[in-house]
Amino acid sequence: MSQSTIIKLHNGSDVTQLLAYIPYARYVEFAGSRWIVSERFLPKEEIEQRSDSVEVVYSSTPYPLASKALGAQRTIVQVGAVSIGAGHPVMIAGPCSVESRDQLLSTATHLAQNGCHILRGGAYKPRTSPYSFQGLQHDGLKLLAEARALTGLPIVTEVMSPQDVELVATYADMLQIGARNMQNFPLLAEAGRSGKPILLKRSPWATLTIWLQAAEYILSEGNFQVVLCERGICTSEASAGRHLDLTAIQLIPELSHLPIIADPSHGTGQRSLVTPMAIASLITGADGIMVEVHPEPDKALSDGKQTLSFQEYDALIEKAQKVADTSFSTCVSFAV
Amino acid sequence: MSQSTIIKLHNGSDVTQLLAYIPYARYVEFAGSRWIVSERFLPKEEIEQRSDSVEVVYSSTPYPLASKALGAQRTIVQVGAVSIGAGHPVMIAGPCSVESRDQLLSTATHLAQNGCHILRGGAYKPRTSPYSFQGLQHDGLKLLAEARALTGLPIVTEVMSPQDVELVATYADMLQIGARNMQNFPLLAEAGRSGKPILLKRSPWATLTIWLQAAEYILSEGNFQVVLCERGICTSEASAGRHLDLTAIQLIPELSHLPIIADPSHGTGQRSLVTPMAIASLITGADGIMVEVHPEPDKALSDGKQTLSFQEYDALIEKAQKVADTSFSTCVSFAV
Amino acid sequence: MSQSTIIKLHNGSDVTQLLAYIPYARYVEFAGSRWIVSERFLPKEEIEQRSDSVEVVYSSTPYPLASKALGAQRTIVQVGAVSIGAGHPVMIAGPCSVESRDQLLSTATHLAQNGCHILRGGAYKPRTSPYSFQGLQHDGLKLLAEARALTGLPIVTEVMSPQDVELVATYADMLQIGARNMQNFPLLAEAGRSGKPILLKRSPWATLTIWLQAAEYILSEGNFQVVLCERGICTSEASAGRHLDLTAIQLIPELSHLPIIADPSHGTGQRSLVTPMAIASLITGADGIMVEVHPEPDKALSDGKQTLSFQEYDALIEKAQKVADTSFSTCVSFAV
Amino acid sequence: MSQSTIIKLHNGSDVTQLLAYIPYARYVEFAGSRWIVSERFLPKEEIEQRSDSVEVVYSSTPYPLASKALGAQRTIVQVGAVSIGAGHPVMIAGPCSVESRDQLLSTATHLAQNGCHILRGGAYKPRTSPYSFQGLQHDGLKLLAEARALTGLPIVTEVMSPQDVELVATYADMLQIGARNMQNFPLLAEAGRSGKPILLKRSPWATLTIWLQAAEYILSEGNFQVVLCERGICTSEASAGRHLDLTAIQLIPELSHLPIIADPSHGTGQRSLVTPMAIASLITGADGIMVEVHPEPDKALSDGKQTLSFQEYDALIEKAQKVADTSFSTCVSFAV
The missing domain is CATH 3.20.20.70 (Aldolase class I)
Known part of the structure; x- marks a missing residue:
């Protein structure tokens, strides 16, 4: 079972350091916020050691952003x-x-x-x-x-x-x-x-x-x-x-x-x-x-x-x- | 292209002789009539030489009886x-x-x-x-x-x-x-x-x-x-x-x-x-x-x-x- | 994951009682022995309460007898x-x-x-x-x-x-x-x-x-x-x-x-x-x-x-x- | 059945006129020669009216150049x-x-x-x-x-x-x-x-x-x-x-x-x-x-x-x- 991770970042937080820590993660801007997405399971504690992220969400799918991990509301x-x-x-x-x-x-x-x-x-x-x-x-x-x-x-x-x-x-x-x-x-x-x-x-x-x-x-x-x-x-x-x-x-x-x-x-x-x-x-x-x-x-x-x-x-x-x-x-x- | 033949027989006509002539043909009774069906194309003249069949119908399909060869009316x-x-x-x-x-x-x-x-x-x-x-x-x-x-x-x-x-x-x-x-x-x-x-x-x-x-x-x-x-x-x-x-x-x-x-x-x-x-x-x-x-x-x-x-x-x-x-x-x- | 059960029975043991206990189990005779096979997982203890079976073997497949559960030797x-x-x-x-x-x-x-x-x-x-x-x-x-x-x-x-x-x-x-x-x-x-x-x-x-x-x-x-x-x-x-x-x-x-x-x-x-x-x-x-x-x-x-x-x-x-x-x-x- | 046409052109012949005549044909240079290829069947006489082509070859496939139309020799x-x-x-x-x-x-x-x-x-x-x-x-x-x-x-x-x-x-x-x-x-x-x-x-x-x-x-x-x-x-x-x-x-x-x-x-x-x-x-x-x-x-x-x-x-x-x-x-x- 794949499990992927979505991290919402604080405004001032340092993206570079976190990206260096997570191989092949992607930095994404949407909905006025900054996010990092990885297809790996990243324990919340480990992320928080490296970044003051706002939110960590997990998806059981390999398509976390397309999945309902960020909410059940359908996109218009x-x-x-x-x-x-x-x-x-x-x-x-x-x-x-x-x-x-x-x-x-x-x-x-x-x-x-x-x-x-x-x-x-x-x-x-x-x-x-x-x-x-x-x-x-x-x-x-x-x-x-x-x-x-x-x-x-x-x-x-x-x-x-x-x-x-x-x-x-x-x-x-x-x-x-x-x-x-x-x-x-x-x-x-x-x-x-x-x-x-x-x-x-x-x-x-x-x-x-x-x-x-x-x-x-x-x-x-x-x-x-x-x-x-x-x-x-x-x-x-x-x-x-x-x-x-x-x-x-x-x-x-x-x-x-x-x-x-x-x-x-x-x-x-x-x-x-x-x-x-x-x-x-x-x-x-x-x-x-x-x-x-x-x-x-x-x-x-x-x-x-x-x-x-x-x-x-x-x-x-x-x-x-x-x-x-x-x-x-x-x-x-x-x-x- | 397959072409199969359906033969409707006269009441008195001899089935045996016709079946002997057409390999693997099937004798079928339905709709109160007697029929012979073959998956081969059998020229009408050849059939009529051997039997006083009533009707000869051809189908371009290998399922002549299930096809619409005998008429467009749907079965109830x-x-x-x-x-x-x-x-x-x-x-x-x-x-x-x-x-x-x-x-x-x-x-x-x-x-x-x-x-x-x-x-x-x-x-x-x-x-x-x-x-x-x-x-x-x-x-x-x-x-x-x-x-x-x-x-x-x-x-x-x-x-x-x-x-x-x-x-x-x-x-x-x-x-x-x-x-x-x-x-x-x-x-x-x-x-x-x-x-x-x-x-x-x-x-x-x-x-x-x-x-x-x-x-x-x-x-x-x-x-x-x-x-x-x-x-x-x-x-x-x-x-x-x-x-x-x-x-x-x-x-x-x-x-x-x-x-x-x-x-x-x-x-x-x-x-x-x-x-x-x-x-x-x-x-x-x-x-x-x-x-x-x-x-x-x-x-x-x-x-x-x-x-x-x-x-x-x-x-x-x-x-x-x-x-x-x-x-x-x-x-x-x-x-x- | 399916898990099925094969039970080898003692010579004198009562098949009927065990079959009544396990729905849809099959009684099989082969290799000179008597067996009961079920597609369910049956805990060994429960079986032994009801029968003095010789052996209990599990298979992770829904085809226990065809699987290698009974041994790796290939059938001739x-x-x-x-x-x-x-x-x-x-x-x-x-x-x-x-x-x-x-x-x-x-x-x-x-x-x-x-x-x-x-x-x-x-x-x-x-x-x-x-x-x-x-x-x-x-x-x-x-x-x-x-x-x-x-x-x-x-x-x-x-x-x-x-x-x-x-x-x-x-x-x-x-x-x-x-x-x-x-x-x-x-x-x-x-x-x-x-x-x-x-x-x-x-x-x-x-x-x-x-x-x-x-x-x-x-x-x-x-x-x-x-x-x-x-x-x-x-x-x-x-x-x-x-x-x-x-x-x-x-x-x-x-x-x-x-x-x-x-x-x-x-x-x-x-x-x-x-x-x-x-x-x-x-x-x-x-x-x-x-x-x-x-x-x-x-x-x-x-x-x-x-x-x-x-x-x-x-x-x-x-x-x-x-x-x-x-x-x-x-x-x-x-x-x- | 598709039938496509390959035309080999004389050295001096006018490509433009022929291409204008055949919709969606492609002009191709290979093997030191000039060719026109079309997925349509073009009768040889019609082509020769418009061009002094050297050779006209037909293919029964929709991939004339990849087919064996130009010869049975395998490409190295x-x-x-x-x-x-x-x-x-x-x-x-x-x-x-x-x-x-x-x-x-x-x-x-x-x-x-x-x-x-x-x-x-x-x-x-x-x-x-x-x-x-x-x-x-x-x-x-x-x-x-x-x-x-x-x-x-x-x-x-x-x-x-x-x-x-x-x-x-x-x-x-x-x-x-x-x-x-x-x-x-x-x-x-x-x-x-x-x-x-x-x-x-x-x-x-x-x-x-x-x-x-x-x-x-x-x-x-x-x-x-x-x-x-x-x-x-x-x-x-x-x-x-x-x-x-x-x-x-x-x-x-x-x-x-x-x-x-x-x-x-x-x-x-x-x-x-x-x-x-x-x-x-x-x-x-x-x-x-x-x-x-x-x-x-x-x-x-x-x-x-x-x-x-x-x-x-x-x-x-x-x-x-x-x-x-x-x-x-x-x-x-x-x-x-």
Whole structure:
């Protein structure tokens, strides 16, 4: 059983000495305070011999900051004016890739008028093949900013490389770390340091523990604005992580204070399955859902098979609204 | 691509000659007619040279009778007065094991008064360990019959061995084939020949194709009264098939005319997850759900950790009813 | 952590009283003694109050008889004159299915003259589809007996149903329980009671613990002549359990006294992979290998794609012999 | 069925026009020639209308350059004076992490005198937890260079971020892309452009196709010096990709011209399993093996449980040598 230690420091206390004493500990600033975190169990007496720390807290997990060690209160992540984790499921929608001005603005306009809270769209695209469309990159970011100006929707978009974080962060309201980069640790750290809210997708083979340890890389940079996003795991039936893990949506709130949303587009890979799994995600307590929407899904440059049309998106919103009205889950009160 | 052949025979036509011509074909009687089924592609002309068959139908699947080759109409399975697959989700509930007269009758009474349609209870128990409670066996069957007499609920119970089929069939309204026996072919055949409705659970490692081929063993005995039951698959996260595959619930109706229900008790293994996954199963179109209920779950002789109390069961029914009232899925109109 | 108890009884001691005291304990006779086994921890003092038992042994596993609790000595399984687990890897070979007298006798003759120790051949065939060749059944058993008379090779063949155990046991020297029936508990018990050596294949989704618990069903009938057979597990790459788990071959001897062999035919499903994986199995310590051989593999009625020709089999034997001569593994000294 | 196209261009032909005509095609220079590659099927006549290309080749795979479309000859990757894929298995060994001058130089000295061809050692370490030792980074690179100077062994070390490629490439003879970064596409491209030989590890959930598509990112930068490294996949038994896929070692040469080696340290995670699986990898045709070695494995700062001592390493070399001498595999002729 792992046991890790979180130490809250007095204002004047000497960090350097304590860090020298504890190998591989991390110094973290958050919530206006200074902290030292270690994955080792450090007896309180020994710490107090070396520092006049304010508080020592232990966690039985290897992800102390992401765990509930610091308190049971769930984190609310603020993306522009939108709150994720505040009790009202949030709808994130938009095209897989930003393809053109027309495609993005028409989609954004439709979504803004129909219950969407945050606009998604990929400018930098991680594609399995080097011979697939790789995204409009910087031009895509500019179009996303234009769509925000037009609709008022905050923007979430993926960043694939540490050196792109600064540029992407100047355009986006929230940075997405994709499933393939869930353990790209330099990227996690750089994204964490940007101070932006982060959407951290789960790798198809990651256990909940490994996923939360990836989140810990961001939190240990002092950035607690992290939303977890389940997007499908490997099974004996489904290839390529095409099996949405609804269990994760229920178990994460027992393990962590971070909000969790579901991406049924990637988690199914098949258009006809997206809406039922989106509703099922809300039923099981997701703090939001993220879906891919395109004016003409079958002409999309990426992920067309799992992308909803405007009409299908509208039907999803209508069903989500009914779930919310029924309010048979304390969690579900979907605000259109 | 496999292509199999179904031949409907004229009343007088000679079966023997045709069977001799087609290796490993099966002769099947159902729907008042005589049929020959083969997993090979048999050109219509060749068949007609040898038999005055009425109709020749081809299926692109290796499970022609379970596929939609004979028509798109979904099968309704009749268990006593209860119809499974008729558009109203069915609730199957009861203890994992029949343990005692009191335990079973008190449970059955509570369930009968609270929205349950079919009573489940194990008399013959497949247990991972030879040192676990193995079920009351014949005495358990008698108690189930008593519970039926008391409450009017039809009974589904597991049969583990071909030589037990006859005895179990004299008591039960529906025979359950457990996940471990999904490919116990002598058992499938014997259960099929009993003429009883069959509940066929999915093995945690079976693809949908292999599962439907197992169902085909029952159908090819002339017994089309088969309900499929998803109960969890293997994933990179979950051990022992503890991951309910909601995708299967949505895909089976595209592949087969057979009804499909979900067992969130086995499919999660954890009491707190059962109700959300039950509701999610209904949302995604399940023809019913099967859950384990016990007067004192923590004292149950088997599966206590995933078993609901009466109170938890009642709450599940209430939520299911709300889903039904909302009717955002054409499928869901839960009849209490 | 589970902790189970094994009690060796004095000759005159009263079994009934002790069994009444310990729920679900099993009474077992083996090694000329009487034993009681329970999956519970039973304090020695409490047992001795109720019985003058000779010895009380504890196991930290849920498979006490299959574990090393009773001693570190590995079990040698005797199949006719052949010893499995005695330090010399054993070669089991033969056709997937017994198809005809010619096919079987020509194969058996070739194998007997070329390093094979035990002849395999299926008379009762578990087939995924009801429309595939289902085996020659009783006629197949007779042909196997004829092959034994001709060649002197002992016979291993599969039994699929408890009511067939008696018949199959009159012909076979060793009974095979297939992967699909690994948790067919009535079959395990009946096969155990036959007193015949048992070859127990692993289900593709079984953990080592669940597999050894299945073996425990046989051992708890007093039959310790069990050989485990690894034949492929599920992975994110391979379908249908086509991934031979060489780790199991190395870990089982740390967990159990039972011999373990490998079946690279089923564990790969592809002829070109069979020989390399057979040799790799020997390298990692397998007590034997089982391969499918056919005079004309491409005409085989089952499993042709993974079946070796006589020539390929001979090449395998030659390579196995070289591995043995090299003797870089203490285990490998392949006796042709 | 995907079908991709490779076009070899005449010296003077106009690339721009052709690229404009084929969406998402890549221009590649290698083997002293100019090429255009597309994942689409482009009819030869259409291409010739637009360009006087020299040659048009088609591949049925989505990884045309990594496939055998350009010829069946296997690629030999040159790391300093060491050839990988030339018929003699190559031994890559060294500590998981570079920890200190003493640790590295003593290990390197021992390995250089005992059959090792390439020294491994991590300077930049991808660790699951942010609170684990993260590597000596630039200082580690300097120590690796010192070890090379001392022993003559070429160096392979991991690079985790595109902006580190230039620095790492000034020290290393071969760049390693870790399993977690297998689909870190900016890193693959940057590493490819460095011109250095690349060791590309497989992600535990990647199919062979997805892995080869990742390699294609490097090849399409004109860098064909890529060695694939199998290091364990996810199974129903093993967590964290701890199941070495020997099937991959046999199948990759059927699909690709690239060499493939095995890493039994990560592929088992357990010291006692490393040597048997290393030998099994050679038996099944690996072009080399990579193992972790440390003067005091139990004191290692990372991966101690799967790390060999000097003595264990020597025993592995001795066994590998015997395999080579036996030469029962055409591939195995291990050159110490």
